[in-house]
Amino acid sequence: MLFQAIYTLTDLRVLLRETAPLHEFDAEQRAQVQRLLDNLERQIGSLKQEMLK
Amino acid sequence: MRCGAGIDARMVDELAINIDPIQAGGRLTADAMKAVIAYGDGYSVCDNCRTPNRLDYISKPPIAQFHKDLAAWLNMDAARVVPGARRGFQAVAHTYVNKGDPVLLSSLAHYTEFLAIEAAGGVAREIPANAQNIVTADAAAEKIEEVKRGSGRLPVLLFIDHVDYQYGNVHDARGIVKVAHQYDIPVLCNGAYTVGIMPVDGKDLGADFIVGSGHKSMAAPAPSGILAATAERAQEVFRMTAITGDMTGRKFGIKEPEMMGCTLMGVTLMGMMASFPHVKERVKHVDRELERARIVHQALLSIQGTKILSEFPRKHTLTRVDTTGSFDRVAQSHKKRGFFLSGALGEKGVAGIIPGATRVWKFNTYGMTKAQAQYLAQVFVTIAQDNGLAIA
Numbered sequence: 001m002l003f004q005a006i007y008t009l010t011d012l013r014v015l016l017r018e019t020a021p022l023h024e025f026d027a028e029q030r031a032q033v034q035r036l037l038d039n040l041e042r043q044i045g046s047l048k049q050e051m052l053k
Numbered sequence: 054m055r056c057g058a059g060i061d062a063r064m065v066d067e068l069a070i071n072i073d074p075i076q077a078g079g080r081l082t083a084d085a086m087k088a089v090i091a092y093g094d095g096y097s098v099c100d101n102c103r104t105p106n107r108l109d110y111i112s113k114p115p116i117a118q119f120h121k122d123l124a125a126w127l128n129m130d131a132a133r134v135v136p137g138a139r140r141g142f143q144a145v146a147h148t149y150v151n152k153g154d155p156v157l158l159s160s161l162a163h164y165t166e167f168l169a170i171e172a173a174g175g176v177a178r179e180i181p182a183n184a185q186n187i188v189t190a191d192a193a194a195e196k197i198e199e200v201k202r203g204s205g206r207l208p209v210l211l212f213i214d215h216v217d218y219q220y221g222n223v224h225d226a227r228g229i230v231k232v233a234h235q236y237d238i239p240v241l242c243n244g245a246y247t248v249g250i251m252p253v254d255g256k257d258l259g260a261d262f263i264v265g266s267g268h269k270s271m272a273a274p275a276p277s278g279i280l281a282a283t284a285e286r287a288q289e290v291f292r293m294t295a296i297t298g299d300m301t302g303r304k305f306g307i308k309e310p311e312m313m314g315c316t317l318m319g320v321t322l323m324g325m326m327a328s329f330p331h332v333k334e335r336v337k338h339v340d341r342e343l344e345r346a347r348i349v350h351q352a353l354l355s356i357q358g359t360k361i362l363s364e365f366p367r368k369h370t371l372t373r374v375d376t377t378g379s380f381d382r383v384a385q386s387h388k389k390r391g392f393f394l395s396g397a398l399g400e401k402g403v404a405g406i407i408p409g410a411t412r413v414w415k416f417n418t419y420g421m422t423k424a425q426a427q428y429l430a431q432v433f434v435t436i437a438q439d440n441g442l443a444i445a
Contacts, residue, residue: 003087003090006087007087010083010086010090011083013086014083016067018425019424020066020067020068020070020402021069021401021402021403
């Protein structure tokens with residue numbers, strides 16, 4: 001899960017590169033950002049559960 | 054934000070369009086970034102190294118297969134990974150060049166080719182580029198004859214840059230190889246700006262060696278590169294060790310002296326391998342890259358007094374431009390002098406131009422999206438207009 005979360009952030013990083021310098025997302029990119037952030041929240045939740053149990 | 058004491062996190066490419074001429078093709082893919090995170094530890098690829106102990110025999114991660122795929126992709130017979138293209142030049146020069154041997158390279162050759170010749174004790178002899186800054190087969194033939202007449206010896210090796218670093222021009226590598234082979238001179242084709250950017254076919258070029266740069270053109274971390282060879286030349290440059298310790302009697306298996314044993318034992322190789330599927334795909338789309346470069350070229354050429362010094366129309370996205378008659382005119386009276394251009398670009402989110410450069414400079418649009426190319430084109434025109442330059 002740790003790597004999944006880091007890799008989700010990496011995908012977000014690449015999206016920032018592809019849209020630099022304005023970072024204005026089209027509809028497809030916005031949907032991708034939403035999906036990645038949702039995944040990240042889930043992954044962080046799992047990490048909390050596993051590492052703090 | 055810091056990575057460690059005194060080390061700021063680098064966010065150049067996240068915050069700006071980076072047009073640095075040497076950085077564009079080495080920007081990592083997402084998969085390479087992920088590999089870098091997982092394989093950052095020193096000898097990270099050696100977990101499953103088994104006899105025979107050599108990097109290109111490791112099957113997990115699939116390094117052995119990668120070497121085969123790399124050679125096949127370049128249509129060569131054998132390939133090794135090396136710590137940068139320069140180490141490929143060095144291995145080949147050290148194999149063929151002895152003290153005082155003449156070695157040919159072009160007047161646009163990268164400095165590391167000179168250093169490789171120097172380290173081997175050779176004498177550099179330059180093939181002149183023509184008025185269009187192209188190195189031709191005729192020029193190579195004339196230089197071979199000149200060296201032969203002058204020294205009574207033939208060059209022992211010839212380096213030719215497939216695309217040079219100064220103009221980004223495509224040279225007649227195939228024609229030059231053909232000429233050199235008529236004299237039995239082996240040829241190293243320097244693909245530091247082509248392998249990973251555009252299709253490269255070693256057999257079609259006829260080259261004895263193809264060298265590529267991972268960090269320059271294969272979306273890999275530095276220092277990384279590749280050295281590919283024909284079967285005949287592979288036996289020479291990738292020869293195995295024969296040395297024995299006189300006291301211990303130790304021998305060193307199948308290690309290769311020119312490679313100094315194993316080469317890229319961790320993050321560099323894994324980054325290169327992770328990017329490889331993407332690199333194989335992207336070389337098929339060089340036309341798309343050139344189309345985006347054209348958007349920027351047209352904008353620059355619309356600024357009165359601006360010239361493109363590279364061959365035109367462009368065949369590569371690395372471009373040398375002369376703005377002596379445009380941006381440098383502004384610099385003469387601007388309060389920031391020559392720094393106004395890089396400053397104005399920086400304010401608009403464009404990085405990668407040498408601060409202070411307003412006369413002759415280079416840029417590279419490789420990897421840009423169409424929207425970024427259009428934005429960059431508009432930025433150049435806006436800066437020109439804001440500073441009173443005429444737009445055609």
